[in-house]
Amino acid sequence: MKHSERRVPSPPAGWFHSSVQDLLDLYRHNAWANRKVFDVALGQSPEQLRADAAGTRGSVSDTLTHLARVEYAYLVMMERRQPEQRETYLAHDLAWFRDHVQELGQGYLQLLASATADDLQRDMRIPWFDFPVTVRDGLLQVLSHSAQHRSQVLSWLSSQGVETPDLDYVLMLQETSKQ
DSSP, rough: OOOGOOOOOOOOOTTTHHHHHHHHHHHHHHHHHHHHHHHHHTSOOOOHHHSOOOOOOHHHHHHHHHHHHHHHHHHHHTTTTTOOOOHHTHHHHHOHHHHHHHHHHHHHHHHHOOOHHHHSSSEEOOTOSSEEEEHHHHHHHHHHHEEEHHHHHHHHHHHTTTTOOOOOOHHHHHHHTTO
16 A cells, blocks of 8 residues: 555644645754754764764764765656766765755755645655655654754764764854854
C-alpha cells in the first residue's frame, strides 16, 4: 500500500498554509544551524577534522560531508533530478560543502515556496529504503537527520575543548532580526 493511500483523518481548513510555513521556518533554521556548525568545524585544524570522533560517523569531516550528501540526495529526489556521481561529489573539501549546504538550504526554500498540497503528499522513492514515504516525510527526515549529525559534531568538538554555538531556534530569530 502506498503511503498516500493510508487512511488518515482529513486535515483541518488552512492546514496546508500552516504546514508549509512551519517547514519554511524550520528550513531557514536548518540552513542557519548548518552554517554555524560548518563555520566552527572549519575553524579547527585539518588533523582535528579528520580524527576519529567517537559518536559521529567517523570524523567531523566525514559526518558533515554525510549531512550534506543526504540533504543533497533528498532534494534531488524531490526535484526528480539525477544526482552527481558519488565519487565526484565526495571529492570536494569541507569549505565547498559549507557553501553547498547553504545552496541546498535555498533549494529547499524554493521547493517549499512553490509546493502544493499534492506535491507534499506525493510518494517518493528512496533507493535505500523498501517502503514508501511522501515528500513531506522526506522533508521532515532531512531536518531530523541533519539535527542529529550537527549535535554529534558539536558534542564531540565540545568534548575537545572547542567552544560551540547554541543552535536554538529563538537565537536564530534574534540574530536574523538584527540584520
